[in-house]
Amino acid sequence: MKKIRLLTVDDDKFIRHLVHKTLRSQYSEFDIQEAENGRKAQAMLQRHSFDLVLCDWEMPEMTGLELLEWVRMQTQLEGQPFILVTSLDKKDNVVKALQAGVDDYIAKPFTPEQLFNKVMKQLVKSGRLTQEEAASMGRKERIAASGGAEVLATGGGAGKPKKVRKGPKGKALLVYGEDKTAVTLREINKREALLLVKREDIQPELAGLVSLGLVAGSDDDPLKVSVRGYISSLQLAERNPKTASLFIRVQFLKQDAETAELFDRVLNTPI
Numbered sequence: 001m002k003k004i005r006l007l008t009v010d011d012d013k014f015i016r017h018l019v020h021k022t023l024r025s026q027y028s029e030f031d032i033q034e035a036e037n038g039r040k041a042q043a044m045l046q047r048h049s050f051d052l053v054l055c056d057w058e059m060p061e062m063t064g065l066e067l068l069e070w071v072r073m074q075t076q077l078e079g080q081p082f083i084l085v086t087s088l089d090k091k092d093n094v095v096k097a098l099q100a101g102v103d104d105y106i107a108k109p110f111t112p113e114q115l116f117n118k119v120m121k122q123l124v125k126s127g128r129l130t131q132e133e134a135a136s137m138g139r140k141e142r143i144a145a146s147g148g149a150e151v152l153a154t155g156g157g158a159g160k161p162k163k164v165r166k167g168p169k170g171k172a173l174l175v176y177g178e179d180k181t182a183v184t185l186r187e188i189n190k191r192e193a194l195l196l197v198k199r200e201d202i203q204p205e206l207a208g209l210v211s212l213g214l215v216a217g218s219d220d221d222p223l224k225v226s227v228r229g230y231i232s233s234l235q236l237a238e239r240n241p242k243t244a245s246l247f248i249r250v251q252f253l254k255q256d257a258e259t260a261e262l263f264d265r266v267l268n269t270p271i
Helices: 011-027 036-047 066-071 091-100 112-125 130-137 139-145 258-267
Strands: 004-010 030-036 052-056 082-086 104-107 172-178 179-188 192-198 209-217 222-236 244-252
Touching: 004 011, 004 036, 011 030, 011 112, 030 036, 036 052, 052 066, 066 082, 066 091, 066 104, 066 172, 082 112, 104 112, 112 130, 130 209, 172 192, 192 222, 209 244, 209 258, 222 258
Parallel strands: 004 030, 004 052, 052 082, 082 104
Antiparallel strands: 172 179, 172 209, 179 192, 192 244, 209 222, 222 244
């Protein structure tokens, strides 16, 4: 997996450490450099290239807004992704940041998930990562950290999706790499699906990218859609290591507008 180089700028050492720890815990291959003020960040940006700048607004010597304005005037930094981190969440401050060319804005206090999602969104938007790369980055690490990296016996960590729909028919087609296999739909919603599959038909891995083909409606006029996702958990169907079946949970990725609309129609079509 590719190395991603980030610059975090904040005069508060604790905040810099927090950002560093939060992002590295999500993906260990982040190369995170730090600057305690805008002036030092200027010097670093002149010497090195960064995939993203994550900068505090309120700093002595040079504010985050001033650093952003300077970055936007530098020809060699054209297109530099830049996120402002601040407690200044008033409307006029947001307007100033947008007028200066900020790519995104995150208000303190923020959760680790909010920070990571903002960073990943900009890396994809700027072309530093593809959607597929972003989906798989650190996925195995995060699953392992939460205790989900093992194939669990029935009753362990699969959980149930919320707002279960009954639109799609009971069978679906799972595409994993070169393999295609029919699976049984146990639960499904806009975010995830729980599938029952024979172990002999597929050898899945956590964080593997998949496509799930779904059908709803009548046989004469069926609705069909293929949605992309990744494998977030594996679970034995029985408390027997030799069981012939597995439960596979698939988390769906963001789909294009046409697929998302069709997916929604499939989920809401009565059987």
